[in-house]
Amino acid sequence: MFSKVLIANRGEIACRVIRTCRRLGIATVAVYSEADATAQHVRLADEAWPIGGSRPADSYLRGDVILDVAKKSGAQAIHPGYGFLSENADFADAVEAAGLVFIGPAAASMRKMGSKAGAKILMQEHKVPVVPGYTGEDQDPALLAREAERIGFPLMIKAAHGGGGKGMRIVRSSGEFAANLESCQREARNAFGRDRVLLERYVEKPRHIEFQVFGDRHGNIVHLNERECSAQRRYQKVLEEAPSPFVSTELRARMGEAAVAAARAIDYSNAGTVEFIVGQGGDFYFMEINTRLQVEHPVTELTLNLDLVELQLRVAAGEALPASLVRNKSVPADGHAIELRLYAEDPAQNFLPGSGKLTTLRLPEPSRHVRIDGGVVEGDVVSIFYDPMIAKLIVWDTTREAALQRMREALAATEIVGPKSNVEFLERLVRHPAVTGASIDTGYLDRHLDEFLPAAAEAPAHLLAAAACAVLLDQESAAPALAATGSDPYSPWASADGWRLGHPGKRVVALLHAGERLELAAHGSAGDYSLDWKGGHAQVRNARLDGGWLSAEIDGTVRRLRAAVDGGHVLLHDGNARHSFERAAAFAYSASKSGGGDRVVAPMPGRIVLTRVNAGDSVSEGQELAIMEAMKMELTLRAPRAGVIAAVQVQPGEFVEADAVLIRLEQN
Structure with missing residues (x-):
């Protein structure tokens, strides 16, 4: 086994690899760009080396600089993670030429999969089902238009050297073809440096099901069951789970055999994923092989009780796959696992990626049922230069229904303040009938996105009262500490109960909800309040804020809500949905709207x-x-x-x- 490994990546996956290496007693070397000088993967590694500017092209894509660091640091092997150089055959060759070990497949295997067109032809030769289409090298627009007519609409245009959902367009009529072809080629050229495309029949309402495969250098290739990734938005996976609720035992056997055949066709070693598109009738077609570890690998790990990064390290070091895996054509799954990705993005603005400081980042406590794979902590900055993922939430339980409930609880315990996030969108996702009923297909989210985006609504009276209670209790708990800094900590003027000479105490709580300013007049203290606001009134008794929970009797009904309050925000969760309020100055308010129309x-x-x-x-x-x-x-x-x-x-x-x-x- 290696004694020192360099991780040629950043963020969540770099932290993930470091954790396994540390458990195995392997020293780790991190690399970092100017933007990542204080990043978590830099802090977690045993040593870290700078490799250039903030843009990926100036740092994480500079294979020569990374190789130089590997040599100087004494690393014996390089783990590429996913993205960046992970599927770059030239880099894999350079690593081997430098006398180091590339923790991934051979460069020759990558090259066979580097072209979607070439991969499709190869799979046909090895009896792996493929979608009908055009994979030729002739990219004359007129020829492509004729081929499109031959294949029939709807069809998909795909970047031949692409991945990650980039360079893909669905075309439903001949009149849309030319514009979509131009857009797809431009995106492919910018993302991958090559604009060759292929055309293939578009399967209506398909499911996306992938098989984890693993090969070693002793001729063994196995599959480790499937993951379903059908919940997608614009070809980007949103929810992944294992096992698939759609796949029967018989279908799993057939698809597993096809996955192993696909891996054998390219003499595969180490971790890889064979992706299939599956029709509603169970017909399945090869899409691609991702010659690396996948972002969603934790759901496989949790259901099979394996560490895939450890397997990667052992196979790269020359060990054979465990006999228990090789003997069995499939490994029985233990329970059900689901993964979601927390992103800094604004679903209300077409999922516009965000950036900025994570003022608050509270995630559920890890346990047997909950796993957190993250690359940032509270106070870190989500950079404009990289993918805006904050963390992955992965849950496990004995059944799918129980796992979904675990995920709902995990999301309810999540709070992100700073850049906007997709937490509320994910909460609606895991409650939607298409997800709970396991009927979702790859295009469902794009067709029905409005069902997953909450409409701005007036806050119910009991929630508005609860938010005000949280603010009042927070003020009162902070008052003694503030009073202690003055000359007379026992002065009634230092009290936060609103007491004033000559009249009953009154405090004004100002909140912003869905862009609307709400002012509540509060009388009382210590959890007993009378609240009045425009158009509403509430009587509160025995309110308590403790350990992240607010309990209170509001107008005769006792309620218990998750609650988080700080100087700028109040977050409440009633078990079904989250409700966010901003705290505002009680007696000062101004607002202006930018014209923006010009x-x-x-x-x-x-x-x-x-x-x-x-x-x-x-x-x-x-x-x-x-x-x-x-x-x-x-x-x-x-x-x-x-x-x-x-x-x-x-x-x-x-x-x-x-x-x-x-x-x-x-x-x-």
């Missing part, structure tokens, strides 16, 4: 990909004006109203900051 601004820092208009052009409301790239996504910027373009203030390739004015319209 300007198009950058929603976040990023790079301008192209502009579609010039000064003097007439545009209609909603017309596409420019495309920018930010946090690994293409964002379309549209006209806020109809009008005439006054000025285009950016050029393609230019990097812009958030809120920078990009395009101006002539004033009406």
Whole structure:
């Protein structure tokens, strides 16, 4: 076994690999960019080395610099994690040429899978089912259009050298083909450096089911059951689970055999994933092999009681797979596991990625039933340069129903303050009938997204009263400490109960909810309050705030809610949904709304990909004006109203900051 391993990655996966290495007594070397100088993977590793600037191209994609660090640090092997250089065959070759071990498959295996077109042909030769389509090298647009007509609509355009949902478009009619082809090729060129595409029949309402495969250098290849990843938004996985509720014993056997055959076709070793698209009738087709560890590998680990990173290390060191895995064609699953990814993104703004300091980050306590794989802690910054994932929540229980309930509880115990997050979206997801009933397909979220996005609603009276109680109790608990800093800690003027000479105490609690300011007049103290606000009243008795829970009798009904309160926010959870309030100054309030109708601004820092208009052009409301790239996504910027373009203030390739004015319209 290795004595020292370098992890050529960052964030959550780097921390994940470090934990297994530490358990095995293996020293770890981290690498970091300028933006990651204080990141968690840097703090957790035994040593860490700088490798360049904040952009991935200046650091985590610089294989030569990473190899130099490996040699200088005395590392014997390099674990690539996922993303960045993990599926770069040239890097794998360079690692081996340097006398080090690449903890992953051979470069030759990667190259066979590096092209989706070539992989499809190879799978056909090895009797693995594939979707009908076009995989030729001739990329003449006219030829591609004719092939599209031959295959029939709907069809999918896919980047031949892509991955991670990038460079993919669904086309439902011939009239949509040319524009989608151009967009797909441009995205593929920007993301992967090559714009070759392939075409294939689009399977309506498909399920996405993948098989974990593992090979060693002794000729053994096994599969470790399936994971279902059908809950997706824009081809990005949202919820993953194992085992699949759709797969029968018979289907698992057939798909498992196909997965092993696919791995054998490329002489596979180490961890990999064979992905299939599955029709409603159980027909399945090969999609691709991901020649690396997958983000969703923890659900396999929890149901099979395995550490896949440990298996990766042992196989890379020359060991054979355990005999218990090789003997069995399949390994019985133990219970059910589900994974969700917490992201800094705003679902209400088309899931716009976010960045900024995590002022508050509270996650559920790890246990036998709950696992947290994260790369940040409270106080860390979600950078604009990388994927905005905060952490993965993984739960396990004996049945799927129990695991879903575990996930609901884990999400309820999660609080994120700073950049906007997708927590509320995930909570609605795990309660939706399409998920609980295991009937979701890969396009369901995109077709029914409004069902998962909460509409702004007026806070129920008992929740508004509960939020006010939380603020009042928080003020009262802080009062003694504040009073102790004064000259007379026993002065009645230092009390937080609202007492004043000559009249009963009154305090004003100001809250913001869904953009609306709410003012509540409170009389009373120590958990007994009379609350009045415009259009409402509540009588509260015996309110207590302790250990993250608020209990109170509100208008005769005793309620118990999860509660978190600080100087700026109040978060309540009633067991079904979360309710967030911002604390505001009691006697000062002003608000202004930016006009914005004459300007198009950058929603976040990023790079301008192209502009579609010039000064003097007439545009209609909603017309596409420019495309920018930010946090690994293409964002379309549209006209806020109809009008005439006054000025285009950016050029393609230019990097812009958030809120920078990009395009101006002539004033009406």
